Amino acid sequence: MxxxxxxxxxxxxxxxxxxxxxxxxxxxxxxxxxxxxxxxxxxxxxxxxxxxxxxxxxxxxxxxxxxxxxxxxxxxxxxxxxxxxxxxxxxxxxYVRASSLAELIAARGPLPAVQAAQVGGQVAAALAVAHEAGIVHRDVKPANILMTDTGAAKITDFGIARARGDTTITATGLLVGTPAFLAPEVARGHEPSAASDVFSLGATLYTAVEGRAPFGDGDNAIALLHAVAGGQMIPPASHGPITDVVLHMMRADPAARPTMAQAAENLHAVAVGRPAPAPTRLDLRPLADPPAPASRRPRSALPIAAAAIAAVVLTVLLYPLLTSSRQVADQPPAPTTSAVAAAQLQQSVAGYYALLPDRTDEAWTRLSPAMQAQGREQYEKAWKDVKDLVVTAAPQATDTDTVTIGVEYTAESRGRLRETRQLHLMIDGSRVLIDSDQVLTSERINGKNENRDKKDDDGEKDDKKGKGGN
Structure with a gap:
C-alpha cells in the first residue's frame, strides 16, 4: 500500500x-x-x-x-x-496548481460563453497536436481539464488509456471511459478515435455552458450509456455562437464533426467575437461505390425511432401541399456540383415526409444506408406510437447539408411534444437521402383532444425537461 x-x-x-x-x-x-x-x-x-x-x-x-x-x-x-x-x-x-473544470462548474455554476470558448480553444489546440502525433486521449471530460488562477486551461491524463488498436471493452466486459462524455459510437462498442475526442470535448463544453451533462447525470450508468449510444441528448437551453460550435462537435456521425484543429479555430473565433468559420466537413457528399464495410462508421444522431417520429410530423400539413409536385419531389434533379440548392434540400425533405405515415415502403428508400442499418422492423414500429401531427415551421435549409423543421405531435409513450429538429442529408447518385436527425429543442405541452391528458396532467407537470429522443 x-x-x-x-x-x-x-x-x-x-x-x-x-x-x-x-x-x-x-x-x-x-x-x-x-x-x-x-x-x-x-x-x-x-x-x-x-x-x-x-x-x-x-x-x-x-x-x-x-x-x-x-x-x-x-x-x-x-x-x-x-x-x-x-x-x-x-x-x-x-505539477499544476489548479482546480479542475468539474470543480469550477460545481462551485460557480455554468461558465460564460466567452470563457467556455477560451477554455475549449486551449484544450482543442493541445488535443490537435496530440492527434497529429497519433495519440487519442479517450477520456476528455471536465475532471480532466485543469484551470489555473491565470485562466490557463490544461488537459491532463494523457497516457493512461489503452494504445490505439486495443478493443474498447475489457475482458471482463467493462467499458473504459466516462459514460456521460463518451461519443455515441464508442458507447456502442466502436474503437475510440480522434473524432470521438472531438465529441467528448464538445460534451465537456456543453456541460460548462449548460451546467449539466448533455445526456444527464443520473447514478444509473447503464441507463446513461443507453442514452449516449442512442444520441438522446438533452437540448441545450443556451443559444449563440458557442452552442452552434458545440453542436457541430457533437454530431452523431463521426465524419460530420470538425477535426480537432478546426474545432480549435472555431472556438478561438467565438472567444474573440468573430464568426466561426463555415464547416468544411459535409454530410452531403457522394457515397463510395460500394462502401467498404470495414471502414464504415455508423452515423446517426438519434435512434431510427426518433427519425421516424420527426418525419411523421410533417405529413398532415405538407401532404396536400405537395400533391401537385409529387413527381418533382420523388425525382429530384441530379446535382451538378457538390453543393445542392436549398430548395432541393427542402423539397427532398418535404417529399419524404409526404409519403408518411401510410407509404412507409417508399419512405424507407429515402433513408441513407446508415439509417437503414438500424432496422426496418424498428422503423415500422415507430410509426404506431405517433398521432395528431402538426407542422409548426416548414422545412428550412440552414446550411449546405442541413434542414431545420418545427413540429408538434402526440406520442403514446410521452404525450404531446413541440420540437425543433435538424436533419442532415447526403447524396447517393442523383438522390438526396436523410442521413441523421437531431432534436435541437423539445418541450412537453398539453394536448386538447386527448382523453388521457386529463389523467396525465400531474405527470406532465413533473416533466420539465425536453428530451433528445423519442
Whole structure:
C-alpha cells in the first residue's frame, strides 16, 4: 500500500495525495534528483484480468505514456517520465496548481460563453497536436481539464488509456471511459478515435455552458450509456455562437464533426467575437461505390425511432401541399456540383415526409444506408406510437447539408411534444437521402383532444425537461 513519505523509483518522494479516480491515484511528490515538485499517478489495472492480460495492460499503459511524454504544448500537462512501483506503471507529470473544470462548474455554476470558448480553444489546440502525433486521449471530460488562477486551461491524463488498436471493452466486459462524455459510437462498442475526442470535448463544453451533462447525470450508468449510444441528448437551453460550435462537435456521425484543429479555430473565433468559420466537413457528399464495410462508421444522431417520429410530423400539413409536385419531389434533379440548392434540400425533405405515415415502403428508400442499418422492423414500429401531427415551421435549409423543421405531435409513450429538429442529408447518385436527425429543442405541452391528458396532467407537470429522443 502506497503511503505518504514513500520513495518511488529511487527519486520521487510522496508528499500528499491530491486525487483519485477509476484509472489511478494521484500524488504530489518531490523529485529529489532534479529538486522540483511533480505529480505522480499510480495507474490501476481493470479488475478481473488474468496474469497475462494484466501484463499486456501494463505494457500498453507504459507504451502509451512514453508516447504522451513526447508532447510539448502549453494546453497539455506534460508527462516527464514513466516508472514502475511494485509492478504497476507510474506516470511522472508536470505539477499544476489548479482546480479542475468539474470543480469550477460545481462551485460557480455554468461558465460564460466567452470563457467556455477560451477554455475549449486551449484544450482543442493541445488535443490537435496530440492527434497529429497519433495519440487519442479517450477520456476528455471536465475532471480532466485543469484551470489555473491565470485562466490557463490544461488537459491532463494523457497516457493512461489503452494504445490505439486495443478493443474498447475489457475482458471482463467493462467499458473504459466516462459514460456521460463518451461519443455515441464508442458507447456502442466502436474503437475510440480522434473524432470521438472531438465529441467528448464538445460534451465537456456543453456541460460548462449548460451546467449539466448533455445526456444527464443520473447514478444509473447503464441507463446513461443507453442514452449516449442512442444520441438522446438533452437540448441545450443556451443559444449563440458557442452552442452552434458545440453542436457541430457533437454530431452523431463521426465524419460530420470538425477535426480537432478546426474545432480549435472555431472556438478561438467565438472567444474573440468573430464568426466561426463555415464547416468544411459535409454530410452531403457522394457515397463510395460500394462502401467498404470495414471502414464504415455508423452515423446517426438519434435512434431510427426518433427519425421516424420527426418525419411523421410533417405529413398532415405538407401532404396536400405537395400533391401537385409529387413527381418533382420523388425525382429530384441530379446535382451538378457538390453543393445542392436549398430548395432541393427542402423539397427532398418535404417529399419524404409526404409519403408518411401510410407509404412507409417508399419512405424507407429515402433513408441513407446508415439509417437503414438500424432496422426496418424498428422503423415500422415507430410509426404506431405517433398521432395528431402538426407542422409548426416548414422545412428550412440552414446550411449546405442541413434542414431545420418545427413540429408538434402526440406520442403514446410521452404525450404531446413541440420540437425543433435538424436533419442532415447526403447524396447517393442523383438522390438526396436523410442521413441523421437531431432534436435541437423539445418541450412537453398539453394536448386538447386527448382523453388521457386529463389523467396525465400531474405527470406532465413533473416533466420539465425536453428530451433528445423519442
Amino acid at each position: 502506497t503511503e505518504q513519505g514513500d520513495l518511488i523509483a529511487g527519486r520521487y518522494r510522496l508528499q500528499r495525495r491530491i486525487g483519485a479516480g477509476g484509472m489511478g491515484v494521484v500524488w504530489q511528490a518531490f523529485d529529489e534528483r532534479l529538486d522540483r515538485v511533480v505529480a505522480l499517478k499510480h495507474l490501476l489495472l481493470p479488475p478481473g484480468l488474468s496474469t497475462e492480460e494484466a501484463e499486456r495492460a501494463r505494457q500498453r499503459a507504459v507504451r502509451e505514456a512514453r508516447i504522451a511524454a513526447r508532447l510539448q504544448h502549453p494546453g497539455a500537462v506534460t508527462v516527464h517520465d514513466v516508472v514502475e512501483d511494485g509492478g504497476r506503471p507510474v506516470l511522472v507529470m508536470e
